[in-house]
Amino acid sequence: MGKLIAANWKEHPKTEAEALALFKAVAKKERPDGAEVVICPPFIYLEEIAREFKRLTPDRRKGLAVGGQDVFWEEQGAYTSEVGPAMLRSLGVKYAIVGHSERRRFEKETDGTINKKIALAARDGLKIILCVGESLSVREKGAAVAKKFVGQQLLKDLKNIPLKTGQLFVAYEPIWAIGTGKNDRPEDTRDMAVFIKSSLKKTRRISVRFLYGGSVNSKNAADYVQLKEVDGALVGGASLKAEEFGKIINSV
């Protein structure tokens, strides 16, 4: 299976015209054989970008997909501003990020609500990029404590959800490395990847794919994505410039 590079545009760019231009520029970039690139724009641009995606030639579409930055836990109802998995699927969207640390922090998402989101998204056949990761204060207590913290997050986020192999990507994003220019040491990332994959294999009997996220850029991407245990990267800031992101795609 090839590596996956996901772009999390967060609350960028400011206009639809810029978003479309960025998408078109990224879609033009060469992609290594077998690699998959997933673009996750703000919801407001998703429809137009999904339409643009469908306009691409089959050749250009290959290895490219569109994702949501979040997804709600009900299909529809009186839930102001929420977007459910069926809505995403109706646009041809294949992926959804769930549990990003910025949503945990600013929207007060809990492992309980994240669990509900994953349950419905998985049932509806979306591929899920579940974000986990520890804060600096946890990390300062050592790698074993960080692993324990992440293990607990996974336990709660995935509780009682029947998952199929291939459906779940776990994006390990240490909070202290997001948007800070600080990076996890690749050997620590590898350790975390082994820990996550083996514990889910043991407790849930599923194979998951592991992404690293946190200040990934064109200069350091290869240090992570070329590791055998790492299946790709989730990229924030550096995904907003097509040139830079193109280099990251080609570092796999």
Ligand code: PGA
């Ligand atoms: P960053 O963000 O690449 O800007 O650190 C990554 C993320 O939050 O997914």
